[in-house]
Amino acid sequence: MEPSASPQHASWRDYYELGKPRVVMLIVFTAIVGMFLAAPGLPPPAALLFGTLGIGLAASSAAAINHVLDRRFDAQMARTKNRPLPTGHVTERQALTYAAILAVISMTLLWGWVNLLTATLTFCSLIGYAVIYTVWLKHATPQNIVIGGAAGAAPPVLGWTAVTGHVDPYALLLFLIIFTWTPPHFWALAIARRDEYAKAGIPMLPVAYSTDFTRLHILLYTILLVIVTLLPYLTGMSGLIYLAAALVLGGFFLVRASQLKMRTDARLPMRTFSFSITYLALLFAALLLDHYVKIRI
Numbered sequence: 001m002e003p004s005a006s007p008q009h010a011s012w013r014d015y016y017e018l019g020k021p022r023v024v025m026l027i028v029f030t031a032i033v034g035m036f037l038a039a040p041g042l043p044p045p046a047a048l049l050f051g052t053l054g055i056g057l058a059a060s061s062a063a064a065i066n067h068v069l070d071r072r073f074d075a076q077m078a079r080t081k082n083r084p085l086p087t088g089h090v091t092e093r094q095a096l097t098y099a100a101i102l103a104v105i106s107m108t109l110l111w112g113w114v115n116l117l118t119a120t121l122t123f124c125s126l127i128g129y130a131v132i133y134t135v136w137l138k139h140a141t142p143q144n145i146v147i148g149g150a151a152g153a154a155p156p157v158l159g160w161t162a163v164t165g166h167v168d169p170y171a172l173l174l175f176l177i178i179f180t181w182t183p184p185h186f187w188a189l190a191i192a193r194r195d196e197y198a199k200a201g202i203p204m205l206p207v208a209y210s211t212d213f214t215r216l217h218i219l220l221y222t223i224l225l226v227i228v229t230l231l232p233y234l235t236g237m238s239g240l241i242y243l244a245a246a247l248v249l250g251g252f253f254l255v256r257a258s259q260l261k262m263r264t265d266a267r268l269p270m271r272t273f274s275f276s277i278t279y280l281a282l283l284f285a286a287l288l289l290d291h292y293v294k295i296r297i
């Protein structure tokens with residue numbers, strides 16, 4: 001075994017990877033947008049700072065637990081086999097200790113400096129992803145990511161409650177957007193990685209049914225997503241800047257999803273997956289911009 005593969009050589013980079021930093025960055029961004037939308041002016045600095053840190057650390061802790069619980073499956077897939085646990089760079093004990101430290105800091109910040117509701121909901125999201133999705137849902141049903149998507153959709157609600165202390169119906173609209181976005185986001189990748197999921201025995205939609213069936217469902221969810229993204233405008237939460245962004249971005253997503261349905265070009269699934277990430281980042285950026293530069297007719 002290479003010296004670098006020994007647990008004694010776990011580097012900061014291995015720990016950084018355990019927290020799935022790129023996914024968590026977008027999750028944290030959606031939480032921050034929730035905080036800004038919850039406040040008429042600017043959110044209180046303590047809620048902004050400790051809320052952001054607390055939610056980000058909880059999401060990273062959940063991701064580290066996912067690395068531990070999924071280590072045997074990760075070892076079987078090309079996409080995940082170089083993660084810190086399958087390579088032996090980090091031991092299970094090290095990863096769990098790291099996850100526990102992050103979770104304790106997160107809960108201390110949220111409970112102590114934000115509010116109990118945000119701490120409780122964040123803890124539920126952590127358990128939802130790290131345990132309920134990873135251990136049970138992922139292996140139980142091809143609807144795994146539809147149901148498990150609730151944990152990933154929670155952050156804007158967490159951001160909102162960090163500022164107001166209550167769950168607002170507008171925050172639930174943001175939840176609904178991410179909840180509806182998750183199936184096209186993940187299933188596009190699942191088509192590209194279908195054979196690996198099949199090899200690992202994980203019943204993702206393209207494995208349990210077919211890639212054709214999955215392509216159809218990506219298109220159907222994308223149509224639903226475009227409709228759901230109109231709700232912030234229709235309910236008066238957001239103005240015309242947001243509406244224009246939702247329509248343009250939604251139009252591009254529909255084109256991508258339709259191409260994916262109609263063509264068998266092998267590059268399309270990963271292009272759709274990458275686009276889904278840009279889409280969500282820009283949609284939430286538009287919500288934020290619109291909150292401060294509101295144009296109405």
Ligand code: HEM
Binds near residue numbers: 022023026079148178
């Ligand atoms: C149950 C819900 C979700 C599932 C099953 C899922 C699945 C995945 C998978 C399998 C990857 C590839 C990761 C890798 O190769 O390391 C990924 C990447 C990504 N996901 Fe998700 N995702 C979900 C929710 C979310 C949410 C809620 C967000 C953000 C709001 C998000 C943002 C991202 C980003 C930014 C990446 C790219 C990471 C990179 O560049 O390595 N995902 N997702």
Ligand SMILES: CC(C)=CCC/C(C)=C/CC/C(C)=C/COP(=O)(O)OP(=O)(O)O
Binds near residue numbers: 125
């Ligand atoms: C606020 C809070 C605590 C939220 C936690 C939510 C969270 C971290 C969601 C991440 C979603 C995600 C990366 C799923 C990957 O699925 P997978 O684990 O099946 O993918 P993989 O095969 O890449 O590991």
